[in-house]
Each structure stands twice: as C-alpha cells, then as structure tokens.
Amino acid sequence: MATNAEIAGRFEEFADLLAADDVEYKPRAYRRAAENIQAHPVPIGDRVEAGDEQILEEIDGVGDAIASKVVEYVETGSIEELEELREELPIDIADITRIEGVGPKTAGKLYRELGVQTLDDLEEAAEAGEIREIKGFGPKTEENIREGIEFAREVGQRHLLGEGRPLADDVLAFLESLEAVERCEVAGSIRRWRETIGDVDVLVGTEVGEDVIESFVDWESVDSEIESGxxxxxVRVGEIRVDLRVVVPEEFGSALQYFTGSKDHNVRLRNYAIARDMKLNEYGAFDVSTVDDPESDQRVGERVAGETEAGMYEALGLPWIPPELREDRGEIAAAESGDLPDLITRDDIRGDLHTHTEWSDGNTSIEAMVDAAAALDYEFYGVADHAEGPGIVGGMGLSDTEILEQIEQVREAAAASEIAVFAGIEANVDADGEIGLTDEVIEALDVIVASPHSALDQDAGTATERLVRAIENPAVDVLGHPSGRLLNERSGLEFDARRLGEAAAEHNTALEINANPRRLDLWGSAVQAALEEGAPISVNTDAHQPSTLEYMRWGVHTARRGWAEPADVINTWALEDLREFLH
Structure with missing residues (x-):
C-alpha cells in the first residue's frame, strides 16, 4: 500500500529534480500537490487501489496530469517520467539538499560542473577545494557545505514524527484486531513523541507470540520482511522499518517501560532502584534486599511488579511518569517530590493563532479556514498570512495595502462566524530583529506573529540578541518558530532558550511551538527552559489548508515534552484573557 507520505515524497523528488534541471513553474506545482497529498485525511493509495480515482479530484493542486501519475505510482510502484528524470540527473537529491544552502538548483549545478551525485562525492569535492572554483560559489560556500555534510548524513537516517506516528497508529489498529493480542502499544522514541524517529517500535502482550508474528509479517501493508523469530x-512499510516484540502478558508493563526509554531515563531509574534494594529490567521489578548477588540473573529476587507500567514506578514509591517526560531532565526527582506537571492535553486547546490562507501561500479562503476551525469546536481562530520581507519565497508576502484589505475580509468572516476571528500577520524578523511593519498596519491588527525566515546561519549569540529584540518589540504578540529550522532539511538558528524565556516573560510575548511536523519549533528542552523563566507559550499549526489544522496533535505533545501545563499555553486561555494578552 502506498501511503500519502510515500506518494507525496515522489512528487517532492519530482519537484527537486525539475528545479535541479532549471525547469520553471512545474516544481512549484508539484510541491503544492505533494503538500496537499501528504495532508489529505484519507489514505489515497487505498482508495485508488480500490478503483476510486475520483478521490484525486478532491485534492487541491492535483490536476489530470498529476492524478495520472499518482495512479501510475499506486498501480506500478513507479512513475515513468520520474524514472527518466532520475536517469538524466542521477543525484541523491534528498540527501544533498539537506545541507543548508544547497537547494535543488545548486545540486544540479554541482552535478553538471563536478559530477556530484552523492554526499560522498560532495565531501570529496569540498575536501579537494573544487567547489570554490565554480562561478558563484567561493571558499565560504565551500566551507559551509563541508560543515553541513555530517548533519545531512545524520538526519538522513531518521523519519519525521509526522510520518512515523500515523504508520504506528495503523500498526496498532491491525494488531488490536488480532484475537491473540491481549495488549499492544508503541514504544521507543515514537511513544515519547520525539520530533524524529529511527523506526517504529511496537510491543505486544500475548500467550501465542509466534501466531502474532506470523500475522504481522503477512500484514498486507508490509512491503518486505527484514527478519523474524x-x-x-x-518489516519495512514504505520507507520505514517497524520492529515488533512479543512478551507474555504478565511482563508487558515492565517491557513497555524498558523499551520506551529513554536510555538516560532508564539508567537514572535503575540507579534509583538500586539505592532502594530493587532491581528493574524488562522482566519486572524485583526486591533484591535479601539477595547476595543481584546481577546473577535477570529474574533474581522477589518479583513485585511488571504486569503494568504504572506498577513499575509504584514499586519504587513513584507516580507513573508520562512518556514525553522520560528524557532525564529532572522528571524522577519531580516524581519523588510530587512535583510532576499536570500536562496539557489536546482537549485543553481552544484555538489556533498562526494559520495561512490563499492570500499568501495557503491553499484555501479565509472563510473556509474559519469554518474548519469552528468544526473543531474552537472558540477563536487567527489568520496570520505572510507579510513582505526577507526569506518569503516567490513574493508571496502581503504589502501594507494588501494587509489592510485582508483585515476587512477577516472582519467580515468574523461577523459571519460563531467563533472569534483574529486578524493577524506573520511578520518577518530580519537579521537585526526588526519586523518591518508600519504603525498603521500594527494598529489595525489583532495579533502579530513575528518569525525568522532568513539569515538562519547566524551564530548563537547574534541569533539570541536578534530574537530578543523581536520579543521586546511591543507590537509582537508571538515569536513564531524561533529557530526557523526544517527537520531533516536545515538546522536553523541556535539560541539561548533561557534568555528568550526571560525576555518573553518580561515583555509578555509568547514563544511559539510551531506544530508543523517539519518544524516542531520550539522543541521539548527549549520549551522547558523557557517555562522555567516564566515565558508564556503558544501552540500553533502554521496550517496552510483545513486538514493541517490537525497538526495541533504534534504541537501539544511537543508542549508536553517541555513540561507545559494548560495555564502555560495561551491557546488554552479564556477568550477575554487572551484578548487582554494580545492587547
């Protein structure tokens, strides 16, 4: 079965190779189609396989030509035109363009000038000083490329949470349908909701493990079996590896705790146990107070817990610790002292303050986005299309005149809606921390999200002061995606999260967790540091169409990784309190 992410990935590659070949216009159309396919709420591959090709007519940006390619891929596993492009430009385009500053056009030029096809080729050319000799490059560009190769190699081995978790949900649904399965849950980094994952780990409690494994490797979604015992x-599903482990039901809780991790959390917890004459492992919690050699056997001592995960913590006198907190950032000490946070949940969210429409680079009208927000039972919703400024691709930012015109339309949409609708803008934080809006525009807006989109290679000190200046600007309500990173594509700005937190607390500016799964910016440890300084947080989707309002799921779990409680997040506040904050 071809997943939405897999199909979208082919069109992203199409766009990159066309851009590398200096083709105009087409790459943008393919990227738009890829984004909408990725975000579509229905499994497109399943529907096309079942003969329902009309599903493609529902997807904005998928015309007849692209639709025929989707059908071709679902039916054959390849697209002839893409295969021809790959032969013409045999470049590992996804790997090479993960290097910051190396886009498809640059990759194409490096191939034509130096024959660069892989990261190894690129590294060899950089080490030999050949890149600086190409017109328009130079020593600095060559050095930046050389330094970015290690990052590109590392991220190339990991998948986005937004790609892995939907697959994990499908795996769980399949396993839960098996009569032999008594309990099942994901484990590892995906259960801790890390922004990227290596693979999907799944744990099953059953008395007939071999039957479950046989059914698992025969699952219709499996593309290939890697190994089984x-x-x-x-197995491999699409491009993602899925690892299944089966245990007897009475050891499910201990195995779940053990395989969820993180490694640092487990080491800290085991040491906590040892100090109390206890032994923890994947088979249970054991009282070893009367045992001469606790390491003589995995199951030595009196087993006091293991059937449930909560019991593993209770055996140590601790409350259950939510998986998102298990990163050894003080969670065990907080559990011991009774200070674990009451973490935010998806149900606490009352609205979204950073979204886009067709006025800039979104795909849908203001009215359609407002209706979609209302359908989620939100109490408020904010339009924040791009303003003009550095880093906005394709001239999609709005001028002052256009912003004022849009505000009028937002007011009309608000008057027709049952929810509160804020007229906002996503302003650009330039290299000096300025946002480039006139007083007239600032006065007319309800909410200003200020985000960096350019100069993302600044050093940490410069970047921190740049972002602090934006936070200190009295017009700014929310600092959007502070690092500007794109996961597995560019690392973005480094900064002192505590310094940002101090400034945000002092100037009543919220720091954004951008819930787009390609960003998840801020991330858990940065959120935690900012909250410790008293900063308010805002969780927003940066949605460009109605379906991507569902990105809120990723943002909420990222907030949980940062120890955020509902009161810390302005999206959970009562409308009157939010209005006061924005004013």
Whole structure:
C-alpha cells in the first residue's frame, strides 16, 4: 500500500529534480500537490487501489496530469517520467539538499560542473577545494557545505514524527484486531513523541507470540520482511522499518517501560532502584534486599511488579511518569517530590493563532479556514498570512495595502462566524530583529506573529540578541518558530532558550511551538527552559489548508515534552484573557 507520505515524497523528488534541471513553474506545482497529498485525511493509495480515482479530484493542486501519475505510482510502484528524470540527473537529491544552502538548483549545478551525485562525492569535492572554483560559489560556500555534510548524513537516517506516528497508529489498529493480542502499544522514541524517529517500535502482550508474528509479517501493508523469530520481527512499510516484540502478558508493563526509554531515563531509574534494594529490567521489578548477588540473573529476587507500567514506578514509591517526560531532565526527582506537571492535553486547546490562507501561500479562503476551525469546536481562530520581507519565497508576502484589505475580509468572516476571528500577520524578523511593519498596519491588527525566515546561519549569540529584540518589540504578540529550522532539511538558528524565556516573560510575548511536523519549533528542552523563566507559550499549526489544522496533535505533545501545563499555553486561555494578552 502506498501511503500519502510515500506518494507525496515522489512528487517532492519530482519537484527537486525539475528545479535541479532549471525547469520553471512545474516544481512549484508539484510541491503544492505533494503538500496537499501528504495532508489529505484519507489514505489515497487505498482508495485508488480500490478503483476510486475520483478521490484525486478532491485534492487541491492535483490536476489530470498529476492524478495520472499518482495512479501510475499506486498501480506500478513507479512513475515513468520520474524514472527518466532520475536517469538524466542521477543525484541523491534528498540527501544533498539537506545541507543548508544547497537547494535543488545548486545540486544540479554541482552535478553538471563536478559530477556530484552523492554526499560522498560532495565531501570529496569540498575536501579537494573544487567547489570554490565554480562561478558563484567561493571558499565560504565551500566551507559551509563541508560543515553541513555530517548533519545531512545524520538526519538522513531518521523519519519525521509526522510520518512515523500515523504508520504506528495503523500498526496498532491491525494488531488490536488480532484475537491473540491481549495488549499492544508503541514504544521507543515514537511513544515519547520525539520530533524524529529511527523506526517504529511496537510491543505486544500475548500467550501465542509466534501466531502474532506470523500475522504481522503477512500484514498486507508490509512491503518486505527484514527478519523474524519466535519473539520479534522486523518489516519495512514504505520507507520505514517497524520492529515488533512479543512478551507474555504478565511482563508487558515492565517491557513497555524498558523499551520506551529513554536510555538516560532508564539508567537514572535503575540507579534509583538500586539505592532502594530493587532491581528493574524488562522482566519486572524485583526486591533484591535479601539477595547476595543481584546481577546473577535477570529474574533474581522477589518479583513485585511488571504486569503494568504504572506498577513499575509504584514499586519504587513513584507516580507513573508520562512518556514525553522520560528524557532525564529532572522528571524522577519531580516524581519523588510530587512535583510532576499536570500536562496539557489536546482537549485543553481552544484555538489556533498562526494559520495561512490563499492570500499568501495557503491553499484555501479565509472563510473556509474559519469554518474548519469552528468544526473543531474552537472558540477563536487567527489568520496570520505572510507579510513582505526577507526569506518569503516567490513574493508571496502581503504589502501594507494588501494587509489592510485582508483585515476587512477577516472582519467580515468574523461577523459571519460563531467563533472569534483574529486578524493577524506573520511578520518577518530580519537579521537585526526588526519586523518591518508600519504603525498603521500594527494598529489595525489583532495579533502579530513575528518569525525568522532568513539569515538562519547566524551564530548563537547574534541569533539570541536578534530574537530578543523581536520579543521586546511591543507590537509582537508571538515569536513564531524561533529557530526557523526544517527537520531533516536545515538546522536553523541556535539560541539561548533561557534568555528568550526571560525576555518573553518580561515583555509578555509568547514563544511559539510551531506544530508543523517539519518544524516542531520550539522543541521539548527549549520549551522547558523557557517555562522555567516564566515565558508564556503558544501552540500553533502554521496550517496552510483545513486538514493541517490537525497538526495541533504534534504541537501539544511537543508542549508536553517541555513540561507545559494548560495555564502555560495561551491557546488554552479564556477568550477575554487572551484578548487582554494580545492587547
């Protein structure tokens, strides 16, 4: 089965190779189609396989030509035109363009000038000083490319949470349908909701493990079997590896705790146990106070817990610790002292303050986006299309005149809606921390999200002061995606999160967790540091169409990784309190 992410990935590659070949216009159309396919709420591959090709007519940006390619890919596993492009430009385009500053056009030029096809080729050319000799490059560009190769190699081995978690949900749904499965849950980094994952880890409690494994490797969604045995199996679904482990039901809780991790959390917890004459492992919690050699066997001592995960913590006198907190950032000490946070949930969210429409680079009208927000039972919703400024691709930012015109339309949409609708803008934080809006525009707006989109290679000190200046600007309500990173594509700005938190607390400016799964910016540790300084947080989707309002799921779990409680997040506040904050 071709997943939405897999199909979208082919059109992203199409766009990159066309851009590398200096083709105009087409790449943008393919990227738009890829984004909408990725975000579509229905599994497109399943529907096309079942003969329902009309599903493609529902997807904005998917015309007849692209639709025929989707059908071709679902039916054959390849697209002839894409294969021809790959032969013409045999470039590992996804790997090479992960290097900051190396886009498809640059990758194409490096191939034509130096024959660069892979990261190894690129590294060899950089080490030999060949890149600086190409017109328009130079020593500085060559050095930046050389330094970015290690990052590109590292991220190339990981998948976005937004790609892995939907697959994990499908795996769980399949396993839960098996009569032999008594309990099942994801484990590893995906259960801790890390922004990227290596693979999907799944744990099953069953008395007939071999039957479950046989059913798992025969699942219709599996593309290939990597390995299988009596207790575990690994398969590949699309581009993602899925690892299944089966245990007896009475050891499910201890195995779930052990395989969820993180490694640092588990080491800290085991040491906590040792100090109390206890032994923890994947088989249970054991009282070893009367045992001469606790390391003589995995199951030595009196087993006091293991059937449930909560019991593993209770055996140590601790409350259950939510998976998102298990990163060894003080969670065990907080559990011991009774100070674990009451974490935010998706149900606490009352609205979204950073979204886009067709006025800039979104795909839908203001009215349609407002209706979609109302359908989520939100109490408020904010339009924040791009203003003109550095880093906005394709001239999609709005001029002052256009902003004022849009505000009028937002007011009309608000008058027709049952929810509060804020007229906002996403202003650009330039290299000096300025946002480039006139007083007239600032006065007319309800909410200003200020985000960096350019100069993302500044050093940490310069970047921190730049972002602090934006936070200190009395017009700015929310500092949007502070690092400007794109996961697996560019690392973005480094900064002192505590310094940002101090400034945000002092100037009543919210720091954004951008819930787009390609960003998740801020991330858990940065959120935690900012909250410790008293900063308010805002969780926003940066949605460009109605379906991507569902990105809020990723943002909420990222907030949980940062120890955020509902009161810390302005999206949970009562409308009158939010209005006061924005004013």
């Amino acid at each position: 009596p207790e575990k199996a690994s």
